[in-house]
Amino acid sequence: MEFSLLYGRSDLTINLPPSIGIREIVKYPMPTVEDGDGPILQSFADPIGCKPLSELARGRKNACILICDITRPVPNGRLLPPLIDTLIKAGIDHEQILILVATGLHRPNEGEELRELIGSDEIFSSIRIENHFARDREAHVDFGVTSAGIPIGIDRRFVEADLRLVTGLVEPHFMAGYSGGRKVVAPGVAYQDTILSFHTAHVLEHPRAVNCVMDGNPLHEAQIEIIRRIGEIYAVNVAIDDKRLLGRITFGEIETSHLEAVRFMRRYAEVDVDRKFGTIITSAGGYPLDRTYYQTVKGMVSPLDILQEGGTIIIASECSEGMGSGEFVTAQEEFCRRGTDGFMKMLARRSVALIDEWQTEMLIKPLRHGSIQLYTTGLSEGDLARTGIEPVTDLREAIMESVHRQGDSEIAVIPEGPYVVPRYRSAG
Known part of the structure; x- marks a missing residue:
């Protein structure tokens, strides 16, 4: 055997x-989407809870796109080119687009590793790409505290962008239930005090702070409260199969598009035994x-x-x-x-x-x-x-x-x- x-x-x-x-x-066997930009562009044109991306981008001065760091196998090489092309066609100059690596408290991604993360040499050479640094207090905007007393500090480059976009991989997460969506914002581009308050024992020992559970999960609830405090964020969430082929792409308002991607992923990643x-x-x-x-x-x-x-x-x-x-x-x-x-x-x-x-x-x-x-x-x-x-x-x-x-x-x-x-x- x-x-x-x-x-x-x-x-x-x-x-x-x-x-x-x-x-x-x-x-469980997951259907996959066809190759090429078509399915991605279709998700932009048929969004969840908002206008199509081309309309959202029209008239905006600049855009900030969050991407996960090197620890997540997000197919950025497939997602970023049509995403950025849509923004440019809508009138945002390529010099006014920032890709911000949502490192949380992880180390920065640089050099060839950053090129690998971006997955597209054209994007790597033509678009500004920077890392988030959670320990730099002055680089974050203070939004006060959550209802549970968690301080909210979010990267200024993201907060002050005219159009805020998030890309993420939706997969089971052993603390937050599922990754992607709101998690790319917090802890992704959060200040260290926010992240450290997320991860105290009284949060992580909660019986609902576990894999695949979001309802009643204190970590998820804090993340939702934070993105609502920031306001107007849009997300591209993807789900992948066991061969890392795209199974689902959802674009839309960050909360509702993420929930739709989670609903899809639950059918395949949670396996009854x-x-x-x-x-x-x-x-x-x-x-x-x-x-x-x-x-x-x-x-x-x-x-x-x-x-x-x-x-x-x-x-x-x-x-x-x-x-x-x-x-x-x-x-x-x-x-x-x-x-x-x-x-x-x-x-x-x-x-x-x-x-x-x-x-x-x-x-x-x-x-x-x-x-x-x-x-x-x-x-x-x-x-x-x-x-x-x-x-x-x-x-x-x-x-x-x-x-x-x-x-x-x-x-x-x-x-x-x-x-x-x-x-x-x-x-x-």
Whole structure:
């Protein structure tokens, strides 16, 4: 029996004996849109909750387009050319169009990496492209606070643009329910105090701050309140299949167009499974998501609903860039010193989170229910000691040992990692 996992820019293939039953959990088959600009231009002409893009752009002095950073496989090379061409034809000079990379608190994307992110040499060479810097206080407009007391600071370049546009990938998100839409604005181009207030333990430990849940999710509700405070934002949201082909494009008012894309994606990314498993094999989603251990945590959280109590999640992630930020490394070291209870008690005392410690908090969620093992070729011995989980060097051997330990020869395999969220649904 053979299966493959997304790993870096290629796949890992594992062979198991026929005595092992493999339940492969993948997205439901998704229809895809035809190649070319036609489907994208059609979404601009047939928007959700607003006028067509060509009419919205007419008479505007300038435009700011938010794009996700390098951690998201958004097909910018396909989206940006017809988007920018539509703006120029409507009368906005190309020099008055800014592409702003919504980095949140991630590092900036520069050089060849930025060219790769844009996906079009013509756009890369002709349109101004800049990164968001969340730690620069003066670069943000103060909108006061949300009803929950979260301070609102948003990148001035976006706020002051005459036409504000967002592009985003709609996929399950382990805190905000689904990514895309409002999330590209906050935390995408939010001030650090906004982001740090989003990620406190009292928000992330809320039972609704989980994958695929938006109703009653405090993070989602804060994001919606923020985009409404800013006013007039339009979004191009896309959904992709397991081969990263476009399945849906929605353009329109940011809130309503995003919800339509979420409704579409739910039908494919949320997969019903009729049993729980003692052994789950998954990935961190392959390149570009699995470049760091920080992003790898998402793949550990996604299959929680089908993990038997005391079971094992084995995750494969290249981690070609190592652990992630220095702040995340510090949080991991603190976790390794204090243990689960001590680390969570420390977080519970904070009214504002420290940068990137929330990812360690999310790592703790699956550890409360079972064990996690990591296969990677990108981390040093020192980094492996900071992961807080058990490293393995042979995936086949780790699977066979888990099967023996669990006393269950059927395993769950999730090749696409966090892009698929299995839901336990009893057969009865």
